[in-house]
Amino acid sequence: MRTFRCQCGRKLFFGSTRCVACDATVAMCPCCRNVAAMAPQKDGSWKCTAAGCGHVLKMCQNRVDHEVCNRGVEIEEEDQPRCTYCRLNRVIPDLKVPGNLEKWRRLETAKRRVLDGIELIGLPIGTPSQNELLPLWFEFKADDVQPVSTGHANGVITINVKEADSVHREQTRVEFGEPQRTLVGHFRHELGHYYWDLIVKPKLLSEFRDLFGNEEDPTYAEAQQAYYKDGPQPDWQQQFISGYATMHPWEDFAESFAAYLDMTAIVITAQSFPRIEAEVPADDFDKWLQTYREIGVMANEFNRDIGLLDLVPEVFTQPVVEKLRFMASLGHPSKLARPAHVR
Ligand SMILES: [Zn+2]
Ligand SMILES: [Zn+2]
Ligand SMILES: [Zn+2]
Ligand SMILES: [Zn+2]
Structure with a gap:
């Protein structure tokens, strides 16, 4: 992730909410896309101090109420208490459950980072107001009578809240033999499925099939059953980015999409450091x-x-x-x- 500068000269980070040097209130400005010190205004709004910006903002209501977000909201969006990313939440963790606020905070931190990376590479994010794009929604759910699977269906990305518990995540990582299992990785993978629906299926299906194979043969259900019975193809390193990618062309696409987002994030970070x-x-x-x-x-x-x-x-x-x-x-x-x- 690129780093930013406070008005006092101190480095600010993507997740910063306050400058440790000058104590200024800090937020991510949705207009200039900088994390910057915010100057308080008489009417309770905030002015972005990033060079050349000066937009007037309010703080996302999820920051005001729960300190889980650091994005600002454009003041013109009078009827919108939450930032453009928080508005994509359809289900949030039950905050009456002890520990869930912290888990939600970790989920939002990872989600913001990944969505910022999506915007940096110029991909659209569907919202209900643009009816030509499949709206993107997030549901952060806990196991109930029915266990909750992390996954994507028709624009809805569901993440099991327990993925934000590092002990659970590490156990699962070892169990499935994954080199890494992170919240950021989950968001990137599931967004891969979303962008397959949004862009690949309607516009690039034959190019996709040439590279990844036919997603209709075998069906996803058949492929899944075979994968959980036999595991990944033994020589998967020859053609796939991960063992899981061998399951089905959709998973191959999602794994490759996540790896591409990893790559762009790392190179952008390297560019922002001398x-x-x-x-x-x-x-x-x-x-x-x-x-x-x-x-x-x-x-x-x-x-x-x-x-x-x-x-x-x-x-x-x-x-x-x-x-x-x-x-x-x-x-x-x-x-x-x-x-x-x-x-
Ligand atoms: Zn400062
Ligand atoms: Zn700004
Ligand atoms: Zn927000
Ligand atoms: Zn998947």
Whole structure:
């Protein structure tokens, strides 16, 4: 994800709601598509301070009520309390259940990141007001009498709320032998099914069949049954991005779509960071720490792009810095310690 600048010069991130340096209220502006400091106005509205923008916004009601969103809403949209992404929710988790607010927050964070990536590559998002496009809806549901399957049908993406529980998700990941299983990954995959319905089926069906095969033969139900009986094709790496992609052409398309969104997100992130100069004098502790911080900020953004935990979650306050400096006095990497090939 690209990073942003506050009016005070401090870096802001896609999920920021407040500037840690100047304490400004921060939001994602839907007009200039920047995360920026918002200047409070007398009437309770907010003005975007990003260079060249100045649009007047209100905060999404899901932020006001639950702090699960950081997008603004254009002030002209008087009858719309929620932002364009939150409006796509048809079912949200039951907030009376302990823990569900936090799970919902994680779901919205992943959803915003993925939808932003969708808009960056120029794909349309169907809403009920544009009747030529299949409207996109999200339903975040918990198992009840009937278990809830994460999936897509006719524009409705259902995500089982327990996917936002990292322990459950990790267990399932190991059980199904997946290299990664993240909320961001779920959204990208299910959106692949949505864009198949929206774009591929009506306009690109023969091109799709040439690459992915005929989605009518075998039927999805037959393919699914065979997959759960026999597993993925043994040599799947030759032709598929994942084992699951071998199940049926629709799954192949969704897996490939998700991988493409991963790729664009990572490259966009790399573009928004300057090259890091990692050649640091051996005994310059402050420079080592500064370099580590720079790498950490970038690596964290890469991990967030894919939905993984931050690589460098620590905050280096001055007391912590002094303790690390003490470690450096015990020993620090020297040129001699380096293997010959990197010298
Ligand atoms: Zn600031
Ligand atoms: Zn703006
Ligand atoms: Zn919102
Ligand atoms: Zn699927």
